[in-house]
Amino acid sequence: MIAARRRRILLAAGIAAGLLLAAVVGGPFQSPSDRHPGDAATERAATKHAAPAASAGTRGDTASPAALVGSPPARAALAAHADRQRFEKRLRDFFAHADALEPAERERIAVELDAQVEAEELARRMSADEARMLRLALIERRSVDAAERLRHAEALADAYRLEAERRRRAFEQQQATDPAFVAYKAREAQVVAEVAAMRTVPGGLRRDEYLRQRLQAERERAYALNPGG
C-alpha cells in the first residue's frame, strides 16, 4: 500500500521534473516562421528580482521540481492566473450578450462585475483609465432608467476626478520635497547659466551637447547622494 503510494508520488514528481526539464531545455512553442529559433533555448528564468511564485525557487535551484511547482506560492500563481482568465471571459461575455439578459439579471451581473473591476483596479491589474472606461460601459448597460444611469456616471466621473487630483497633489508635494530633485534643480539653473556664458566649449562639443552632458552628470550625482529620490 505504502509502496504503491510512493510509486504514485514518484511518478507525479517525475512528470513535473520532466516538464520542468523540457521547459528549461526545450523552451516555448515556436512557429516555423519565427526568425529566431534559438530564442527558446536561450530564454532564461528572470533572476534579478524574485517573483511572487518563484519565491519557492528559480529554475536553477536544487529543490525537487515537485516541491517547487507544488509550493503554496506556485499554486497561488496558478490559481490567480485561472481567476484572471475567468474574470476576463465573464466580462467579455457580458458585454457581448447583455442585451439578451433579463433586466434583473443584467442589473445583478453589471453590479457584480463593477465590483470586480474595482478590485482589479485596486490591485493594479487594471489601469484607472481602463477601469473607468469599463465601469462607464457597465453603467450604460444597467437596467435602471436613463436618469439613474446618468447619476451613476456623474458620480463615477467625480470620484475618479477627485482621486486623480488627490494623487496629482501628492506627487507634486513629493517632488517639491524630494531632496534629489531639489538639489538637481538648484544646480540645473547654475549650470545652464555657466554654460551659456562660456566663450569656448570644452572637448570640442557643441554647446547643446556639452550642456546636456553636464546636466546629466548633475542628475547622476544628485540621485546617487539621495538614492531614495
Add this chain to the structure above:
Amino acid sequence: MAYSNARRPMALTAAFAIACAAPATPALAEPGDYAGWQTALNLIFPPGPNHPVTDAQRAGPYPLLPDPYSFNDGFNPGAYWTWQTIRVSPSTGAVCGNGSPYKFFVNRVPHTRNTIIYMEGGGACWDYASCTGQTGVRGARNPNGIPDDYMSLANPGASLVSPFVTRISPLDTAKTQNWNMVYIPYCTGDVYSGDRVATYENPKDSEQSLVWHHNGLRNTRAVVAWLKNNLPRPTQMLSTGCSAGGTGSLTNYAALRRDIDPARGFLINDSGPIFPTPQFGDSARFPSVRLHARIRDVWGLDDGPLAFIQDAAPAFDLGDLGSIYPALSSGFPNDRLGHTHFWQDQNYSSYSYERFYDEITNAPPAQRPALITAKWSQDTAALRAQLDGLSNFGGYFPQFRALNESHCTTVVDFNNGDVQERRLQLDDFINSVLDGRGPVLDASEASDIADRAKPLNPLYALIDLLL
C-alpha cells in the same frame, strides 16, 4: 499517514496543474505564444531576457545604456497582469522635460512573448507658454513629470484610453489585448524625437526662464535597453500610439525595430502624421513647412536625431521629414505598416497650423476650424498619395467622429472610424496590418455626411461627461 496524505495531493496537483493549465491561455495560438504547459511554468519561473544589449549597442550615437546592475528599477518578473512602474536610472540619459526622473510601465502576461509598445499621446511644446502648460495654449502632457502611480491616476485627457492598452474593451477585441504591454508615457513635449535642452524665456518676465529637456529620443532608447535586458525578445511586435504617440511610433520605429529585432514587426501610427514637406518648400504648397522648421530648431532635430533615423532607415531624406514613410517601407519591406487619421481632425491640425499662420491666428474663432481644415486636407491628400504608392504601408483616412475633435481613430473603441462607401470598419484596417497578406489596405472617405448623420452614441455621451 498524515504525511503521505498531504504530499500525494500536492505532487499530483502540481503535475496536473502544469499539464492542465493550457485551457487558460487564448485558444488560437500564433507565433510567439507559449504552449499551455510552458505558460504554467512561466507563472512559476518567469522567463528572462534572451537578447540583451551588446557592447556594440552601448556605443555610438544614442547608445542603448542599461541601468547599472545595482539600480532598483522596481520590476518584479513574476507580477503578471499588473501595471508595473519601471524606474530608469539617470545614467541612461533619460529624463522628463522638467528634469525629473523618467519612468515607464509594463504589464506582462505569461502566455506569449508578443509585445505591444504604446506611446502615449499628449500634444507638443516649443516655447515658454506651451511647455509650462499655461491655459489657453495647446501644450504638452505631464509638464511636471510622471508619478509612480501614473497608471492609477485617471487623467481627464487620457479618459480616451485605447483598446490597444486595455485587456478588455466593451466593444472591441484586438489580438494585442493578449500581448505584453509596454506603456511609454510622454513628458518631453517633443513627440519622442528631440534631443536638446532648451531655455525658454518668459515673455512677461525676462528674469524668468524655463529649462526644458526635449529628451524624447534618449528616453525611448532607455526603454529599448531595458526591454532587451529584462524581457524575452518578442516574436511579434506592434509599435503604436495616437497623436504625439503616433508620431513617436513613426520616428522611433526604425531603431526600435532594428534593436528589438522581432520576427514580425508592425506599426500603426494613429493621427500623428509627418506630412511630405521639403525643408525649404513653399508654405502655400506644403502647409506644415513652418511647423517643421520650428521643431527642427527647438528640438535639435538636425543635431543628431534625424541622422540617427537615417542610419536605421537609409532612404530617409534629411531635407523632408515626411520621407520617413517611404524610408520605413523600403527599409523594412517585410513589415506591415499603417497610418490612419480623420480628414476632419481638429486637434493635431491646430497644432500644425494655428500658431504659424497669421490668417488663422487673427481670424474670428468661429472661422478658424475651416481655415485649419483646408490646410489639413491639403497635407492629408499629399500623404494619402504617398502611401498609395507604398504596398506595405497602408493609409486609412475616414472623415469624422463625434468624439475628441475627430482626433485619433483608435481611442475609446474601433467603431465609427468607418469608410461607409467601401463598407470598411477601422477593424478591417487594423486586421490588414496585423494579420493581412499582400498589400496593406489603403482606404479614404470622400464625404462626412454619413458620419454626421449617425445617432447619438450613448457611450460617447457618457464619456463627454468626463471631459
